[in-house]
Amino acid sequence: MRQKFFRALFGLGMLSLVVSTVILSYLFYNNWKHDFRTVLYTEGRIIASTGTLTPDRLQAIAQSTNNTLRITWISYEGKVLFDSVHDADSMDNHLQRPEISQAILHGEGSDIRDSSTIHAISYYEAIRLPDNSILRVSRNGSTVYKVILDAAPGLFLLFAAMSGGCYLLARRWTADAIYPIEEIVKAWTSHGDTKPVIDEAYNEITPLLSRLSFQKNELEAMILRLQAEKNTLRSIMEEMDEGLLLAELDGTIITYNEHLKEFLNAKSELHGESLLLLSDDVEWRKNVINAMRKHQGGEYLLHKDNQHFHIIFHITEDDRYKGRLLVIISDITQSYLEQQRRHEFTSNVSHELKTPLTTISGYAEILAKGMYPNKEEATLLGGHIHTAALHMQELIDTILKLSRIEDEGSEVLFKQTSIRSVINSAWQQLATKRQGKNITLAMTGESPSLLLSPKLIEEVFINLFDNAIKFSKNLDNHIIVNICTKESFTVVSVTDEGIGIPKDKQARIFERFYQADPSRNSKREGSGLGLALVKHIMEIHSGSVAVKSEPGEGTTFILRFKNNDN
Structure with a gap:
């Protein structure tokens, strides 16, 4: 406190001197600057009045001033025709220079540009010549700071003399004023009662x-x-699904959330560690080094252990810091796999539609060319075309049905329905497909009432029965449906006596367009979407579907329904 008072009093006297000196110097400098610009303008006018200008004449004039006067000759379009300091051909267009644009518009122009590196100001005066070209002259003059710097020795002596007097006065006044202030501060810092001190001190x-x-x-x-x-x-950081990390630009970790440790499988604390040591992935190191050295962000996809991550490196900007590195890691495994499935779905749809279209196109071309004039043969070809068209229609209907169920999954209406009645309805709808085959349906077990969508669950059993009929081994087959109700769920199994499914194919039969035996399915037309539809409908009902099968011994599909909540 004592030092502050002393410095305040001492500085007050010095401030008066400094302010006076600066004001006088500034007034003197402004007067000098006005005279300097007037002389420069006059020099430009004299050069302009000497007659026709040529580069040699202008160079001679510049050299006569020991090159203290810079002369530039510029065309009306802004092209530099001559410059006494630089090569005119290497200079850019001067049309946008303030003094040039002013001269073009008003006949005269001027500008001042400061150079902090040489402590000088460049003064420019431009004059438009009769041929509309521009003559520009310039000189370097001292800045106000340079003027003050040159006067520094004299000012220093004056300051030394004044400071002696200020020093003596400041010490005397500080001693008189500081005592009550120190007492008040002591009382305040010690949390004591300041009222007595204030009463004794000045108001x-x-x-x-x-x-x-x-x-x-x-x-x-x-x-x-x-x-x-x-x-x-x-x-907020801990609630985020993304992994978040903040580090200095030298790679030192400042803070992070737990999700980031999980994504990077880090076991220990990361504070103070280096980003480069968090992962041995090449792209990770490349982006970290790029951020540390070039202060540039970046992003890339990391595929590791059947997981997919989107990693973003972002350089933050802060007035208090040079910048920091923010790393955001997002687990995009689900969206990535969905994108892959969409791509595979599109490819499969194209392939599946191409097959019946090729059949229709080929047979139609044969008929159109009259290669089979016999009516029976033409009828046979027409039957092939009709079969292919039905297959394509079935495929399109199934795709649209699956898409509609996926889009409206959250809007499905559920109601209490007897599962046995749904099964009977599905079986009746396949009466046409059972013609010519002695296939019977037997149901055993209970007949519970479940909360479900009758239309969707009927579609489940239609697809399962359709597969059982389609892949039956002979004309006499039996399909057995068993219903078993347990404490929290109901199990419905559908068993057929068909050709069965190989073990290595069972894990993929619920994928879209997957067919366990494509060569076999060429004889039994199918879209490859039925079981995918079954799985999706069961998921909408919070249920599941599984399969048990042995080649040549039939197949059992096991549907698991959630019972009604009590």
């Missing part, structure tokens, strides 16, 4: 003490708010 100190107490309370409240905001940010 002018009361606002200071009140202000200090107010600022103390404000600082304490601000610290609490900052701590609360820090805790809130930490909570």
